Amino acid sequence: MSTAVPACEQEPGVIYPVVDLKRCEGKGDCERVCPENVFEVKRIDEQDYRSLGLLHRFKVRVHGFKVAYTPNVDACRSCGLCVTACPEHAITLAKR
Numbered sequence: 001m002s003t004a005v006p007a008c009e010q011e012p013g014v015i016y017p018v019v020d021l022k023r024c025e026g027k028g029d030c031e032r033v034c035p036e037n038v039f040e041v042k043r044i045d046e047q048d049y050r051s052l053g054l055l056h057r058f059k060v061r062v063h064g065f066k067v068a069y070t071p072n073v074d075a076c077r078s079c080g081l082c083v084t085a086c087p088e089h090a091i092t093l094a095k096r
Helices: 030-034 047-051 054-062 079-084
Strands: 015-019 039-041 066-069 091-095
Touching: 030 039, 030 079, 030 091, 079 091
Parallel strands: none
Antiparallel strands: 015 091, 039 066
16 A cells, blocks of 8 residues: 655745744654755854743753755755644745
């Protein structure tokens, strides 16, 4: 039995995922489900870490300083799998 993956019908670069670093816990569900390899879970950049408030910095620490970034954002075809896979609801899709 095979699981059908929803078609990513949007042209790349029109819609893009936005990760809310205040919510992201770096679990990597987005990275695993994205058929276009848009995401990378890695250590939070120092500048991003410093831009967070004290409570959110603590949360990032608890989760191993890991968050999701979108280094291949222009490949996004708006399938929405990342949005539904994220347990923290940290990802939204935006239009350019």
